[in-house]
Amino acid sequence: MFGEYKLRTQFIKIGPQKIHIVEERPGVFKYRRGDVKVIFKAGGERLRVIPGPAVGYGVKLLMIEFNEKVVVPPEEEMDFFLTAPVEVEVLLGSAPVDRFNIEREKYALYGTPETGAIARYWRSELHTSEPDSLGVVRLHLVNMTRKWMEMDHVIMYLRDTVMYYSTERAYYPLITVDFKSGVPEVNNTGKPPADGLTPTKEPLPLPNFLMRW
Amino acid sequence: MTLSSLVNSTVTFPLSPGTSIEIPLGRIISALIILIAGVFIAKIVKREVIKASRSTTHVWIINEETASALSNLVIFLAVIKSLDELGVLSYRIWGIYLSNILTALLVFYFSYLLAKKSKDYMITRAPQNKLPEAQVKAKLFYYSVVTLSFFIALNIAGVSGELSTLLAAAGITGIVLGFASQTVVANFVSGVFMYFDKPLQIGDAVRLKDSSGAVVEGIVEDIKIMSTRIRQWDGTLLRIPNDKLFNSEIVNLQKYPARRATIEVGIAYGADAEKAIEIIERILEEEPYVLAKPEPRVYVDRLDDSSVVIRIWAWVPSSRWVGENLLRSKYHLLQRIKEALDEAGIEIPFPQRVNWFANELKVRIEEPRQDAGE
Numbered sequence: 001m002f003g004e005y006k007l008r009t010q011f012i013k014i015g016p017q018k019i020h021i022v023e024e025r026p027g028v029f030k031y032r033r034g035d036v037k038v039i040f041k042a043g044g045e046r047l048r049v050i051p052g053p054a055v056g057y058g059v060k061l062l063m064i065e066f067n068e069k070v071v072v073p074p075e076e077e078m079d080f081f082l083t084a085p086v087e088v089e090v091l092l093g094s095a096p097v098d099r100f101n102i103e104r105e106k107y108a109l110y111g112t113p114e115t116g117a118i119a120r121y122w123r124s125e126l127h128t129s130e131p132d133s134l135g136v137v138r139l140h141l142v143n144m145t146r147k148w149m150e151m152d153h154v155i156m157y158l159r160d161t162v163m164y165y166s167t168e169r170a171y172y173p174l175i176t177v178d179f180k181s182g183v184p185e186v187n188n189t190g191k192p193p194a195d196g197l198t199p200t201k202e203p204l205p206l207p208n209f210l211m212r213w
Numbered sequence: 214m215t216l217s218s219l220v221n222s223t224v225t226f227p228l229s230p231g232t233s234i235e236i237p238l239g240r241i242i243s244a245l246i247i248l249i250a251g252v253f254i255a256k257i258v259k260r261e262v263i264k265a266s267r268s269t270t271h272v273w274i275i276n277e278e279t280a281s282a283l284s285n286l287v288i289f290l291a292v293i294k295s296l297d298e299l300g301v302l303s304y305r306i307w308g309i310y311l312s313n314i315l316t317a318l319l320v321f322y323f324s325y326l327l328a329k330k331s332k333d334y335m336i337t338r339a340p341q342n343k344l345p346e347a348q349v350k351a352k353l354f355y356y357s358v359v360t361l362s363f364f365i366a367l368n369i370a371g372v373s374g375e376l377s378t379l380l381a382a383a384g385i386t387g388i389v390l391g392f393a394s395q396t397v398v399a400n401f402v403s404g405v406f407m408y409f410d411k412p413l414q415i416g417d418a419v420r421l422k423d424s425s426g427a428v429v430e431g432i433v434e435d436i437k438i439m440s441t442r443i444r445q446w447d448g449t450l451l452r453i454p455n456d457k458l459f460n461s462e463i464v465n466l467q468k469y470p471a472r473r474a475t476i477e478v479g480i481a482y483g484a485d486a487e488k489a490i491e492i493i494e495r496i497l498e499e500e501p502y503v504l505a506k507p508e509p510r511v512y513v514d515r516l517d518d519s520s521v522v523i524r525i526w527a528w529v530p531s532s533r534w535v536g537e538n539l540l541r542s543k544y545h546l547l548q549r550i551k552e553a554l555d556e557a558g559i560e561i562p563f564p565q566r567v568n569w570f571a572n573e574l575k576v577r578i579e580e581p582r583q584d585a586g587e
Contacts, residue, residue, distance in 0.1 A: 056501070057533065063506075105501035107530060109471040113507075118470050118530045121505045 002165040003198075004046040012049060014088050015102035015134055021047070031090070031097055038097050045093045050200045051135070051170030053158040054085035054120045056105055061119035061209075063108050064137065065153040066126050072143040072151070072179065079140055082124040082154075086135035086163070086170040089200075102134065110155055111213050119155060130194075136169060138193035140176045149179045157188050157206040164197035171197055173205075184211040236299055244295035251291020259284040274330065282326050289319060309371055317370035324362030328355045345415035349436055353405075356438055396456065400439045403459035407436065412463045418535040419443070420464040423457065430466075432536070446536045467531045471504060474529050474543065478550060479520030481560035486513055486521055492553045497527055500549070502542040504528040519564045 001014055005021075007029055012019040020032045024039070031038040031047075054062060064082050072078055085103035089096065108121035130136060137156075143149045156175055164171040174193045178185045190205040262280035269275045293315050296302050302312040332355040339347030413419050413433050420430045421443070431445035441458050443451040453461075466472070480489050490511045497509045507528045514524035533542045554561060 057530075065505075106505050107501065108504050108506040109528060110506075113469050113471050113528075116470055118504075 001168055002049055002051060002170065003167055004048050006046055007042045014049065017100060017102055033098060033100065036098050040092055043093065048091040050089050050091065051163045051165050052087040052089040052099060053161050053163060054087050054103065055158055056107065056120050059107065059118050059120050060157060060159045061110055061117055061155055062122065062158045063110055063119040063153060063155050064122045064124050067123060068126060069150055069152045070126055072141050072149045074146045074148060075144055077140065077142050081127040081130050082137040082139055083131050083133035084124065084135040084137045084172055085120060085122050120158065134170060137172045138174050140174060142176060143179045145179055145182065151184060154186060155209060155211050156186050157209055161188055161206055162190055162203045163200045164192045165200065166197055173203065186211055240298055240300065244298040247295045247298060248291050251288055255284040255287035258287055286323065313370045317366040320369055321362050321366035325359055328358035348415055352438055399456040400454045403455035404438045407455060407459055413465055418466040420466060421458065422462040424460065466535050470531060471528050472531045472534065474527050474534055476525040476547065477514065478523045479517060479561060480523060481562040482521060484559045486523065488557065489523060489554060489559050492557055493523065493525060493550055496549050496553050500546050502529055502533045503546065520562050
């Protein structure tokens with residue numbers, strides 16, 4: 001599903017979406033996905049189908065609400081997996097050919113109507129092992145305080161994040177949540193959540209995010 | 214005639230009947246040489262600046278406009294030097310020395326250029342999120358410098374004293390002008406107040422309602438010192454004087470990230486209201502631009518003459534609920550609600566009235582006459 005494709009007449013299936021590539025004449029191809037049509041010359045390049053962060057219409061944040069609350073004991077750490085929305089980017093060289101959603105698109109207001117921000121919204125169970133889902137987030141909770149901490153959702157930066165992928169799955173970078181000051185501090189580390197994954201670009205951490213709400 | 218005697222000879226220019234000025238031919242030649250040299254240097258300066266503009270990263274200052282300005286400056290200085298050579302700078306025009314007039318013009322022209330360049334610099338260097346504020350600040354700076362330099366130029370020309378006397382003498386004219394410029398001043402002052410009040414910024418989607426009740430909607434394109442430009446949804450540009458805008462009701466549709474949309478749907482009295490609410494809630498859940506948080510609310514609002522009115526409160530991203538985006542948000546949602554209710558057999562009624570007659574109504578049906586068609 002994700003990866004590099006040698007250009008020839010073929011179907012590529014990405015979740016519920018189907019990409020159709022037809023070689024119109026030697027070296028010239030037509031890309032078609034539903035109403036999206038692009039004609040291009042291969043120029044020796046391969047078609048890259050890679051995951052992208054679920055920015056939707058251009059939001060910066062992703063809010064994942066847990067189906068159940070999690071409680072972290074004092075001076076303990078916990079690891080979970082969450083399902084997450086992803087988008088698909090189709091690139092030829094450095095040129096974007098297509099970008100589309102393969103998950104349900106939904107948004108939520110994070111914070112108050114006066115000072116909040118619109119975030120991409122998703123609901124997920126807390127999985128103790130990697131779920132069978134197209135998009136996955138690995139969450140590492142760290143509570144170095146002397147208090148019991150609870151959490152029912154996580155907010156993370158989306159824009160400009162690196163993504164990782166295997167042929168079948170897309171992964172957000174490892175997300176750590178540190179309760180050091182009582183307010184959860186979310187860190188998009190930019191690091192791969194598991195070994196053997198391919199990054200979509202140079203892996204860089206994003207600024208830490210304080211979850212005030 | 215030798216060359217030296219030719220150079221020392223004079224040329225007489227008649228100014229008015231009875232008066233004339235005599236200028237030695239040598240000075241005229243010098244003045245011409247200075248002028249030609251000035252034009253030549255100006256061309257070189259212009260060419261070099263244009264050449265530099267093609268390779269520099271400071272295009273905001275080193276560009277064709279700057280090249281023309283510098284070229285004009287060189288020519289202007291050459292003209293002054295030529296006139297000085299001719300010895301005419303000490304002449305008076307309407308009692309003002311020619312040198313003072315030219316200096317005043319020079320000061321005003323280059324202050325204007327400096328102000329314009331500074332304005333452009335302030336706008337181009339502003340971060341994207343502070344652009345609207347930077348634009349207004351830059352314009353205020355520009356107008357302040359131009360106004361100040363105008364009065365400085367008048368002072369240099371030596372006409373400020375005369376101007377004051379003239380204005381004082383023409384008191385009645387001043388009052389008349391004052392009344393005539395009342396609107397202009399009102400617009401200017403409103404523009405300044407709006408800068409500090411900040412009811413809207415460039416790029417905001419706004420709805421304006423004036424005292425007559427007329428409503429306009431669109432995106433703020435520009436806030437000028439006298440008027441504000443609104444690009445309406447149909448693509449037309451509306452210019453509103455700041456005075457009028459300042460006194461209007463201004464609804465900023467995108468001030469906050471989310472806003473609550475209200476939609477009413479009437480269903481027939483015979484329909485199941487609970488089922489209708491469930492269907493609408495499902496549609497709201499599926500719609501991307503109806504926010505999951507704060508959760509939407511759906512409830513029976515009132516019992517109207519012809520329908521049971523169900524009200525929907527849905528929080529939506531402000532940027533998705535204006536202008537053309539309404540097609541993919543509001544109108545799409547309305548269509549889906551209509552289709553879902555139709556599919557579930559829930560009738561959306563039209564106004565209807567049941568009439569009761571006090572006495573029993575008798576109806577007589579007449580058979581058509583045999584000869585009616587003949």
